Amino acid sequence: MGNSTATSLGSVTSWQLSAVVGAFKLAFLVAYLLALSSLRDIKRLFMYHGAEHKVVATWQAEQSLTLLHVRQAGLRQERCGTSSLLVLVALTIVLYSVLLPLLLPELGYGLRSDGAAILWKAVLLLPFWGVVYEVHRLLCAWRNLAWVRLLMAPGQALQALTVRPPKDEMLEVAIVALRAVMADDDGAQVTQPQAQAIRSYADVVVRQGH
Numbered sequence: 001m002g003n004s005t006a007t008s009l010g011s012v013t014s015w016q017l018s019a020v021v022g023a024f025k026l027a028f029l030v031a032y033l034l035a036l037s038s039l040r041d042i043k044r045l046f047m048y049h050g051a052e053h054k055v056v057a058t059w060q061a062e063q064s065l066t067l068l069h070v071r072q073a074g075l076r077q078e079r080c081g082t083s084s085l086l087v088l089v090a091l092t093i094v095l096y097s098v099l100l101p102l103l104l105p106e107l108g109y110g111l112r113s114d115g116a117a118i119l120w121k122a123v124l125l126l127p128f129w130g131v132v133y134e135v136h137r138l139l140c141a142w143r144n145l146a147w148v149r150l151l152m153a154p155g156q157a158l159q160a161l162t163v164r165p166p167k168d169e170m171l172e173v174a175i176v177a178l179r180a181v182m183a184d185d186d187g188a189q190v191t192q193p194q195a196q197a198i199r200s201y202a203d204v205v206v207r208q209g210h
Helices: 014-037 040-060 067-072 081-103 114-141 146-161 168-185 201-208
Strands: none
Touching (some): 014 040, 040 168
């Protein structure tokens, strides 16, 4: 073999191979999430995910954390981890196509092998997640730009698989949880209430003076 970027699969380049693998990963991810969403417990989990999105959106809009406001909040969230999965797939295509040919040059020692490629991908996995986190964080910071919103649109669409409209009791749980986190950040002491002491969300609101 020469020093080209072509792989042992004839004229298939590393870019093309990475794109095909990335597309397969994305298709598998979508199919997996669709299958999961058909399970009763997972569907309920995705509804709690929706409650989390709504309460965070209400807080970001600087509205009071009441059930009325949270109900009206949107389900989509720019900082959702589901969206970062698409960023991971895209960066995998780019970075693996560039880095693997550099890390596994054709030196005649059999380094360019399936085993070596798998090993390097495993080594690079955690650094890649770090890059994905930073890229996703920057996209969220620049989300008001039109081209950034365009880039984030596929990730927003993917959230339709992992975010479901929640019930009111789920919203109430999310409200109480966020209030506890905010109290902890403010330095207030947060204690776990006894289960029998608090019978409803309204009871929690009254006790916290909201």
